[in-house]
Amino acid sequence: MTHDTQLAAMEDALENGGEAGLERYIIDHFEELPKDVQGKALVGFLREAVEGSAEIEQIQNDGIAAIDTITAMKEQVAKNGLG
Amino acid sequence: MFARRDNKADRDKKIATVSPVSGEQMERLPEMSLSEILHDPKEHVQFLNKYCYGKDPDLTKDIIDSLEQNNVLNGTQDAWLEKMRGEYNMRKLEVENIRQYLTPEDFKRIAAIDPRIGEVVGKIGPEKAEELIEGEFFDLLISDPKAFANMVRQLRAEKDLRERKDVKRLEKLVEGSLAKTGLTEDEFMDAGAAGSPADIEKRFRELTHEKMPAFLQAINFRNWLNKRAANELLLHYQDQETFLKESDKHLKSIGGILRGTLNADVKKAVQRYMLEGGSIEKKPEENVTTIEQYRLVKHENDSATIQAGFEAAKKAYNAAQKPGARVPEADWDKPAYSAKLDEVKDAYSEKLYRKQLKTKGAGAFGALLAYLFGSRTKDDIKNSLK
Numbered sequence: 001m002t003h004d005t006q007l008a009a010m011e012d013a014l015e016n017g018g019e020a021g022l023e024r025y026i027i028d029h030f031e032e033l034p035k036d037v038q039g040k041a042l043v044g045f046l047r048e049a050v051e052g053s054a055e056i057e058q059i060q061n062d063g064i065a066a067i068d069t070i071t072a073m074k075e076q077v078a079k080n081g082l083g
Numbered sequence: 084m085f086a087r088r089d090n091k092a093d094r095d096k097k098i099a100t101v102s103p104v105s106g107e108q109m110e111r112l113p114e115m116s117l118s119e120i121l122h123d124p125k126e127h128v129q130f131l132n133k134y135c136y137g138k139d140p141d142l143t144k145d146i147i148d149s150l151e152q153n154n155v156l157n158g159t160q161d162a163w164l165e166k167m168r169g170e171y172n173m174r175k176l177e178v179e180n181i182r183q184y185l186t187p188e189d190f191k192r193i194a195a196i197d198p199r200i201g202e203v204v205g206k207i208g209p210e211k212a213e214e215l216i217e218g219e220f221f222d223l224l225i226s227d228p229k230a231f232a233n234m235v236r237q238l239r240a241e242k243d244l245r246e247r248k249d250v251k252r253l254e255k256l257v258e259g260s261l262a263k264t265g266l267t268e269d270e271f272m273d274a275g276a277a278g279s280p281a282d283i284e285k286r287f288r289e290l291t292h293e294k295m296p297a298f299l300q301a302i303n304f305r306n307w308l309n310k311r312a313a314n315e316l317l318l319h320y321q322d323q324e325t326f327l328k329e330s331d332k333h334l335k336s337i338g339g340i341l342r343g344t345l346n347a348d349v350k351k352a353v354q355r356y357m358l359e360g361g362s363i364e365k366k367p368e369e370n371v372t373t374i375e376q377y378r379l380v381k382h383e384n385d386s387a388t389i390q391a392g393f394e395a396a397k398k399a400y401n402a403a404q405k406p407g408a409r410v411p412e413a414d415w416d417k418p419a420y421s422a423k424l425d426e427v428k429d430a431y432s433e434k435l436y437r438k439q440l441k442t443k444g445a446g447a448f449g450a451l452l453a454y455l456f457g458s459r460t461k462d463d464i465k466n467s468l469k
Contacts, residue, residue: 049197
């Protein structure tokens with residue numbers, strides 16, 4: 001495939017399927033792409049996978065701890081009252 | 084030509100073991116000599132055409148011309164090239180250091196978070212994937228050391244977390260906690276599962292760092308049966324009904340946010356939000372994350388738009404000159420004005436090229452932009468101008 005044809009195919013995938021469509025195209029044709037484009041795609045996916053995942057997990061851990069504490073307290077207060 | 088610098092003692096000189104970019108502890112590796120770098124086709128291109136050119140394009144161009152003609156470099160060129168060699172070796176070490184976060188086991192773990200990576204690594208194998216990533220990380224280190232350092236930090240943090248627990252298990256725990264609250268899906272959505280991911284993250288931080296601590300301090304659960312804790316609670320909440328209402332309010336808010344983190348699209352968007360510096364307001368203009376932004380970049384870089392921009396640049400040049408120094412519009416191509424034409428072409432193509440280098444795409448857009456621009460250099464842009 002020529003450069004222009006390949007670029008047009010990628011743009012079609014984007015226009016018709018959005019970013020998910022473009023990603024699908026890149027993955028399906030990965031080995032046909034130039035090396036630098038392969039690298040950009042892979043690092044792009046990697047950055048999205050890794051960046052922020054630690055923050056999300058921290059939010060989840062903190063959130064679980066907070067919910068568990070409050071629900072246990074509610075049960076106790078409902079059973080024994082505040083006094 | 085560089086034999087005198089291939090001295091073993093020079094090469095084995097201690098190099099810093101802490102990265103000045105990422106702060107990582109790094110293992111010492113033998114430095115490459117200039118001779119070794121220049122005789123290796125891949126290293127030659129990476130060193131001269133990428134690293135040195137990025138530092139000083141004019142000096143690098145002169146050095147490349149001299150080397151191609153087998154001329155001896157002058158003192159300034161020699162000294163500068165040696166300095167670049169030292170920096171280049173350090174940069175290579177920093178990129179090599181990333182390997183500890185990209186082992187085949189790491190790829191397997193990351194593939195569990197992101198199936199796209201699993202599919203690609205399944206096709207090309209982890210070794211090829213690592214090679215591709217190293218190449219890109221080197222470019223990132225040169226062009227954006229801050230983003231490189233951030234990436235290393237994220238890889239390290241992600242590896243630390245994932246080695247401690249499985250992501251699926253944590254999501255099960257989240258589901259379990261949400262179920263305990265007794266609140267409905269609608270109540271979560273109203274409270275906080277809706278909204279942009281940036282809002283979700285911001286709301287959670289505000290809630291847990293500002294509003295929650297005072298509430299939680301009043302009710303130390305571990306000391307629940309302790310009378311002192313119960314008295315403290317009484318001081319804060321005069322009646323049970325108020326206490327329970329306050330508890331439910333917090334449950335809904337936190338639960339809503341947690342619910343949001345289980346949604347794949349929200350998670351991806353939060354990650355992209357973090358990628359852009361943690362704030363929508365700080366998003367760089369050159370970041371391409373949508374179809375519309377891509378279409379705009381493509382339009383700005385098509386030949387008709389570039390040529391129209393060049394015509395405007397010529398007009399702007401004339402407008403800045405005194406009347407006697409202006410180039411008549413129909414005479415730009417005449418030999419008498421060739422130096423001025425070259426000056427305008429050079430400045431305009433430099434401006435476009437710098438913008439191209441700053442234009443980054445998130446995720447798959449990065450690959451699409453790389454394909455759009457290809458190997459276009461400043462000279463390619465300049466040579467296309469009529």
